[in-house]
Amino acid sequence: MFSFVILRSVLRSFSTARSYSERTWSRSARRLYTVYPATPFTISVHYSETEQRKLRHLQKRFEENLRLVYQRFTDVPDHTEFQGLHHAYYVDGHEIFREAHGKCEQVTERVFHTEWAGYGDGTIQRVRLSPKGSMLAATVKNCQSEEARCVLVQLQQHTAPQKPMLILDKVFSFEWATDDVMFYTTQEGLRCRHVFRLHLTDAVARNVLIYEEKDPEFFVELSRSRDKKILTVNCSSKSSSEVWMIDSRSPLSHLAQVQPRQPGLLYHVEHSSDQLYILANTGPGHEYQLLRATSSSPAMQHWVPTFSPAPGVIIKDMEMLQDHCVFTVREPQGRLQLHSIPLKAPNHVTILQLPSWACAIETQRSGVDRDTFRFLLSSPVHPPVRCHLSPTIQQPLSQEEDPQQTLLPEYHTTRLQAPSQDGTLVPMTIFHMRELADLSESPLLVHVYGAYGVDLNMGFSPEKRMLLEDNWVLAYCHVRGGGECGLSWHSGGRLQFKNKGVEDLTACIHTLFQLGISQAALTSLTARSAGAVLAGALCNKHPLLLRAVLLQAPFLDVLGTMQDPSLPLTIEERGEWGDPLTDPEHRDNIASYCPCHNITSQLYPSMLITAYSGDSRVPLSGVRKYVEKLRKAILTHSSSLCTKGPVPTVLLDVQPGDDHFGPEDFDQSLNESAQQLAFLYTVLGLDYRGSPPKVRGRRKTLSSKS
Numbered sequence: 001m002f003s004f005v006i007l008r009s010v011l012r013s014f015s016t017a018r019s020y021s022e023r024t025w026s027r028s029a030r031r032l033y034t035v036y037p038a039t040p041f042t043i044s045v046h047y048s049e050t051e052q053r054k055l056r057h058l059q060k061r062f063e064e065n066l067r068l069v070y071q072r073f074t075d076v077p078d079h080t081e082f083q084g085l086h087h088a089y090y091v092d093g094h095e096i097f098r099e100a101h102g103k104c105e106q107v108t109e110r111v112f113h114t115e116w117a118g119y120g121d122g123t124i125q126r127v128r129l130s131p132k133g134s135m136l137a138a139t140v141k142n143c144q145s146e147e148a149r150c151v152l153v154q155l156q157q158h159t160a161p162q163k164p165m166l167i168l169d170k171v172f173s174f175e176w177a178t179d180d181v182m183f184y185t186t187q188e189g190l191r192c193r194h195v196f197r198l199h200l201t202d203a204v205a206r207n208v209l210i211y212e213e214k215d216p217e218f219f220v221e222l223s224r225s226r227d228k229k230i231l232t233v234n235c236s237s238k239s240s241s242e243v244w245m246i247d248s249r250s251p252l253s254h255l256a257q258v259q260p261r262q263p264g265l266l267y268h269v270e271h272s273s274d275q276l277y278i279l280a281n282t283g284p285g286h287e288y289q290l291l292r293a294t295s296s297s298p299a300m301q302h303w304v305p306t307f308s309p310a311p312g313v314i315i316k317d318m319e320m321l322q323d324h325c326v327f328t329v330r331e332p333q334g335r336l337q338l339h340s341i342p343l344k345a346p347n348h349v350t351i352l353q354l355p356s357w358a359c360a361i362e363t364q365r366s367g368v369d370r371d372t373f374r375f376l377l378s379s380p381v382h383p384p385v386r387c388h389l390s391p392t393i394q395q396p397l398s399q400e401e402d403p404q405q406t407l408l409p410e411y412h413t414t415r416l417q418a419p420s421q422d423g424t425l426v427p428m429t430i431f432h433m434r435e436l437a438d439l440s441e442s443p444l445l446v447h448v449y450g451a452y453g454v455d456l457n458m459g460f461s462p463e464k465r466m467l468l469e470d471n472w473v474l475a476y477c478h479v480r481g482g483g484e485c486g487l488s489w490h491s492g493g494r495l496q497f498k499n500k501g502v503e504d505l506t507a508c509i510h511t512l513f514q515l516g517i518s519q520a521a522l523t524s525l526t527a528r529s530a531g532a533v534l535a536g537a538l539c540n541k542h543p544l545l546l547r548a549v550l551l552q553a554p555f556l557d558v559l560g561t562m563q564d565p566s567l568p569l570t571i572e573e574r575g576e577w578g579d580p581l582t583d584p585e586h587r588d589n590i591a592s593y594c595p596c597h598n599i600t601s602q603l604y605p606s607m608l609i610t611a612y613s614g615d616s617r618v619p620l621s622g623v624r625k626y627v628e629k630l631r632k633a634i635l636t637h638s639s640s641l642c643t644k645g646p647v648p649t650v651l652l653d654v655q656p657g658d659d660h661f662g663p664e665d666f667d668q669s670l671n672e673s674a675q676q677l678a679f680l681y682t683v684l685g686l687d688y689r690g691s692p693p694k695v696r697g698r699r700k701t702l703s704s705k706s
Contacts, residue, residue: 238575443519453490479504536595557622614658
């Protein structure tokens, strides 16, 4: 999709930094992450040998049943297919294959293998076909490095390539302008500052540096317009952005600036019919609106407002078709909609309702069809459904045929609001099998992120589906600091307002209990990366609300990290957390909620903390510092004469590798997921039935009336 999520270089440098990024199911079904063979380090009370055997046995049962759950959803559609002029391409594990269009007897050809990058077990990160389909480029990353290699292969219409044409090191983003000119950015550590132009000629491949970013708070990434007429160099910080253009018809010419960066201005650029379409935060409340300008006069003074959503409706993404612009929006009640706007008559907006269960949209771009918006709809418990939108036909929104027709039991998607301490209503999305009135004895798993203006991940997860079918309640809390309710929602939960996210999370859990949904003894909380800031702060302030906590690659020592400018991302992330070195108010504010800074002697919930030894985004030293302070606090409290009851168990599981998002091997990931589930069931005292429930009922099809 026109990834205006690109702006969240937040999703690249910052959120790629310490952000929540559970693997989407279509990737994780092939590769997940695992428990290292070594036994996790128990910091409070050591399990007896009998308890250890019981936990290992339960973990093995979960692993076996998780495999069965994944097998149920093997054939659901994913986002790894893409179209060329003459072939359809798809990614399968470490390889890319193609099949010719229009052939009765399909011959599958392999056109790429990660071995060509020197990483036999590497992961394919990004794939781009050149405009006429004669070249393919793909980046490959292995688990030992943050930096990827880009492999270029020459494609012949009738002959599959046998070896790479060229390999480039440390490539992050890349786009083709023509079949012999490609632009790419390089990554050094966690920073992207340089843009190069690669010109392929018969004699030699020429590399030229065309842009260098001087400001360390900015991250640089490339994208290409849907009509392939321009490439954009997107320079983004936490609070502003700047875009430069490259005309694909004259790729050797100089960059053209759209609008110089200025504090508070965020914008993104698309192109259609020789017009620039600009998504900028110049709308009411400094939210996003669509504006238009000519390529010859692209600066802000020439921007003409074209479309602004209704009050309370938030633009989440934009797709530029041939004659229409399609917005993914979130309405005030939290549901997703599509708004289709004719470019020649932008006042004629068509609102298309999506099914109530839909929580995530993922674009499937076609290389040739610009009249149709193809996408996947899913939720944490609903597998992806392939859909398409064709604004020019009578019934524009429909579900494409799904040969598998996966059968699913009926379940409920409920959207609630929790009044926070200052009266702000915080949205929640709840998934449950039973009616709300029958959930008081159900185990509850609460999800939170609340940072960088990034939405809580709501893509499909077979693990979450399994919990739902075992009558768990799954609650997703869309607290301030995230992006669910727009740019103001993010700004209302960052810097001096970071505590608002903790208050929101507290209010969500209280509201669930007040509605009769579960109880503290059956409640667990899960968070990853920067989401652990809110989770850890909640445990310090209101530990009795929870029984168990799962933290993965957790950011826990905010104060210590932000006081060390030598660490990766510290400078870039001052816009999110503040600068405690130069601003005493920032220091005091961070100290007020920092999980590591506020540990006290009290009864904490049991925790399973998974960290990665080479994680450059969240230093392991900060995690160990938190664990050691927590150990001392728990032991001090448990040794008190007035303390009664079981001592909390806190496990620190340090995995090898430097991938912040966990190892990518499927078997390893399955093992880690099984460990987490076994931990939850053990701590909450739940009996596991031992096999996935049988399928009941058929998945409903999607129409424009859904």
